[in-house]
Amino acid sequence: xxxxxxxxxxxxxxxxxxxxxxxxxxxxxxxxxxxxxxxxxxxxxxxxxxxxxxxxxxxxxxxxxxxxxxxxxxxxxxxxxxxxxxxxxxxxxxxxxxxxxxxxxxxxxxxxxxxxxxxxxxxxxxxxxxxxxxxxxxxxxxxxxxxxxxxxxxxxxxxxxxxxxxxxxxxxxxxxxxxxxxxxxxxxxxxxxxxxxxxxxxxxxxxxxxxxxxxxxxxxxxxxxxxxxxxxxxxxxxxxxxxxxxxxxxxxxxxxxxxxxxxxxxxxxxxxxxxxxxxxxxxxxxxxxxxxxxxxxxxxxxxxxxxxxxxxx
Amino acid sequence: xxxxxxxxxxxxxxxxxxxxxxxxxxxxxxxxxxxxxxxxxxxxxxxxxxxxxxxxxxxxxxxxxxxxxxxxxxxxxxxxxxxxxxxxxxxxxxxxxxxxxxxxxxxxxxxxxxxxxxxxxxxxxxxxxxxxxxxxxxxxxxxxxxxxxxxxxxxxxxxxxxxxxxxxxxxxxxxxxxxxxxxxxxxxxxxxxxxxxxxxxxxxxxxxxxxxxxxxxxxxxxxxxxxxxxxxxxxxxxxxxxxxxxxxxxxxxxxxxxxxxxxxxxxxxxxxxxxxxxxxxxxxxxxxxxxxxxxxxxxxxxxxxxxxxxxxx
Numbered sequence: 001x002x003x004x005x006x007x008x009x010x011x012x013x014x015x016x017x018x019x020x021x022x023x024x025x026x027x028x029x030x031x032x033x034x035x036x037x038x039x040x041x042x043x044x045x046x047x048x049x050x051x052x053x054x055x056x057x058x059x060x061x062x063x064x065x066x067x068x069x070x071x072x073x074x075x076x077x078x079x080x081x082x083x084x085x086x087x088x089x090x091x092x093x094x095x096x097x098x099x100x101x102x103x104x105x106x107x108x109x110x111x112x113x114x115x116x117x118x119x120x121x122x123x124x125x126x127x128x129x130x131x132x133x134x135x136x137x138x139x140x141x142x143x144x145x146x147x148x149x150x151x152x153x154x155x156x157x158x159x160x161x162x163x164x165x166x167x168x169x170x171x172x173x174x175x176x177x178x179x180x181x182x183x184x185x186x187x188x189x190x191x192x193x194x195x196x197x198x199x200x201x202x203x204x205x206x207x208x209x210x211x212x213x214x215x216x217x218x219x220x221x222x223x224x225x226x227x228x229x230x231x232x233x234x235x236x237x238x239x240x241x242x243x244x245x246x247x248x249x250x251x252x253x254x255x256x257x258x259x260x261x262x263x264x265x266x267x268x269x270x271x272x273x274x275x276x277x278x279x280x281x282x283x284x285x286x287x288x289x290x291x292x293x294x295x296x297x298x299x300x301x302x303x304x305x306x307x308x309x310x311x312x313x
Numbered sequence: 314x315x316x317x318x319x320x321x322x323x324x325x326x327x328x329x330x331x332x333x334x335x336x337x338x339x340x341x342x343x344x345x346x347x348x349x350x351x352x353x354x355x356x357x358x359x360x361x362x363x364x365x366x367x368x369x370x371x372x373x374x375x376x377x378x379x380x381x382x383x384x385x386x387x388x389x390x391x392x393x394x395x396x397x398x399x400x401x402x403x404x405x406x407x408x409x410x411x412x413x414x415x416x417x418x419x420x421x422x423x424x425x426x427x428x429x430x431x432x433x434x435x436x437x438x439x440x441x442x443x444x445x446x447x448x449x450x451x452x453x454x455x456x457x458x459x460x461x462x463x464x465x466x467x468x469x470x471x472x473x474x475x476x477x478x479x480x481x482x483x484x485x486x487x488x489x490x491x492x493x494x495x496x497x498x499x500x501x502x503x504x505x506x507x508x509x510x511x512x513x514x515x516x517x518x519x520x521x522x523x524x525x526x527x528x529x530x531x532x533x534x535x536x537x538x539x540x541x542x543x544x545x546x547x548x549x550x551x552x553x554x555x556x557x558x559x560x561x562x563x564x565x566x567x568x569x570x571x572x573x574x575x576x577x578x579x580x581x582x583x584x585x586x587x588x589x590x591x592x593x594x595x596x597x598x599x600x601x602x603x604x605x606x607x608x609x610x611x612x613x614x615x616x617x618x619x620x621x622x623x624x625x626x
Contacts, residue, residue: 013400015412022333025411033397062379069375087326089402091412098338099328099404 001075002046002254003125003155005118005146006039006057008103008135009078011066011087014282020093034282035070036088038132038160038247041284045251045277047074048286051258056121058114058135059085060104077121079114081106086135106137118146122153126258130169131160131250140164147172156257159209160250162186170208175257177209178250181216197222198229198303211263213253213270215246221274222303223267230267230300238275238290244283245274264300271298314388315359315567316438316468318431318459319352319370321416321448322391324379324400327595333406347595348383349401351445351473354560354597355567358590360387361599364568369434371427371448372398373417392430394423399448419450431459435466439571442563443482444473453477460485469570472522473563475499483521488570490522491563494529510535511542511618524576526566526583528559534587535616536580543580543613551588551603557596558587580613 016030035044039057046053055076059067061084068078083104091097106114122128128150130143139145143165150157151173159166159174162183170177170187179187181197188200201212201224211225220233252273256266272294276286329343348357352370359366368389372380374397381391396417404410419427435441441463443456452458456478463470464486472479472487475496483490483500492500494510501513514525514537524538533546565586569579588611589604590596 015402015414017412020335021410022335023408023410026413028412028414031414062375062382065378066375089328089412095336097334097336099330099341099402100339101328101341101344 001052001054001124002043002127002129002258003121004039004043004046004053004055004129004131004254006037006043006055006132007106007114007138007142008037008133009040009057009059009064009067009085010036010101010103011063011070011085012036013087013089015089015091017091017093020091020097026091032282033066033070034284035067036283038250039129040071041244041247042129042131042251042254043074044284045248045273045286046254048288049251049255051251051255054121054125056118058104058106058110058138061085063087077117079110079117081110083135103133103135104137106135108137111138111142115145115149119149119153122150122155125150125153125155127254128155128157129160129250129254130157130174131247133162134165141168141172143169144172147174150174158250158253158257160246170204173208173210175210176213176253177204177211178213178215178246178253179204180246181214184212184214198224201229213249213267215249215274217242220271221249221267223263223300224303225263227263229303230264231303232267232271232298232300234271234275234294235297238278240278241281242278244277244280244285247283248277248286249274267300268298269295271300314365314367314437315356315440315442315571316434317352317356317359317366317368317442317444317567319350319356319368319445320419320427320451320455321350321446322353322370322372322377322380322398323349323414323416324376324383324398325349326400326402328402328404330404330406333404333410339404345595346379346383347597348380349596351560351563352442353384354557355442355444355564356387357597358561358564358586358599359567361601362564362568364564364571367434367438369431371417371419371423371451374398376400390430390434392423392427394419396448416446416448417450419448421450424451424455428458428462432462432466435463435468438463438466438468440567441468441470442473442567443470443487444560444563446475447478454481456482457485460487463487471563471566471570473559483517486521486523488523489526489566490517490524491526491528491559491566492517493559494527497525497527509618511537511616514542526562526580528562528587530555533584534562534580536576536613537616538576540576542616543577544616545580545584545611545613547584547588547607548610551591553591554594555591557590557593557598560596561590561599562587577613581611582608584611584613 276291399414585607
């Protein structure tokens, strides 16, 4: 089973309104509620692909109960916290305006309990996915501790994080790290768009990452792995909603690690699955016909410093 | 006990953000969650005044469970519905931007069950308050049916509604109706600010209302009752948040009906309590020192057509 970890899950609310007017009052025409957080989006894509998947993380309060109710028929084993899980509210009037609650403050005792809970869950896991933001109270080296536990248990681990949790997590030696262009540039302390992503990915490998799969929007993926480097992109730009493309990429990587898929094939597959998320209106879903079409079309090419123009980063 | 009816209760969320930017993404700095809906605001003010109060209405889903959890220590007897109770989201960046979910769609069977539930609760009630919007599915004559049941049980009933539910409700003969200026003008089919509120209130009495207490913002109250007409206003304008002043006024009226307070005294008391809500940041709360001060200051004067300049309406 692929175990996805969502330490700061959310109740994602999407409100349809006519036109958002600052300091106005709006009747919400349509309300959609979904479980959110990057780890749960990855789990939902894997479930859609028929992969065995389990979800864990920290959850609490009335909002946590609402999230769990929406997960009802999916396997999950969240650990409770005394605080209240967050909501996100996205107001759509053609384009989107987002409001993100911070999430509950996790106590040191709750974090210690979760680590024990996570260690027990590693027993049945083929691959672990660590994805998304940390709630207040979880230390910046929280993902590093989970990477260390997964490595000790011999379970491959994928990390999709940002900022200090990414920095600490890379140092703990995850099998795969999946930064986007701005996360990779911030990690290397270069301005976004500056610096050579190939060099940055190599540097991230030498800092501890087994493989680095850098997503670059319409420019596709750059993979720097122990077996070589590849890049791949969709044959033409895919119009739609890029939210969730990164989560679909992580889902493809988790499935590939579980099945021992060779890197060139896995990189092409991750590009196809990411593009199939862009055509969907919400994160955590892929358009299966688009995926089937692109899977037969996308081909990974060997990559190196010269093959990646810096202006694409 | 004063029984407050909230057919469309809400989970009221208030988000503090730095600056609302349309089509931007916002970190929510502060989150406050409160039970909402006008009837629950009235109940909260009555509770603050030490009056015995019970709350009923229709509630459902995860949001309903969150509302009930926030009411935990207050007496309530809500009837369940299969749909999900609404949220309201108010984003504050100095001024407020509001998003109002519509509420659950109530089935005919659920509405019939509620009417039976309400009839049973009338047994222990001294006064009934019907306040706020109807959720989808409750018929426009919903309040009228509840007024009729309360009258049949000999329980005085106060109605604070708008539009068609107000029109039907007035015809059923409630003891007190509390429109604001725009509700009264709409009921009389005159533009807001046009028409004579004294004449409109008299007309509403002849349409079925026992007494009409019209709120007029800073201009205070106009009361047209079986015993005469009065008006009263705070000695000077009260700066603050007018949301909730109407609910505090209804709370004062409910307490006055329960204790048999004479109209002039009750009108002055309602003005004082309404003004004491304006100084509070959220609806459903009054500032007790302001109330104590104004209660000794505000005096009701006899009113008639000539005493109410139309431009104040």
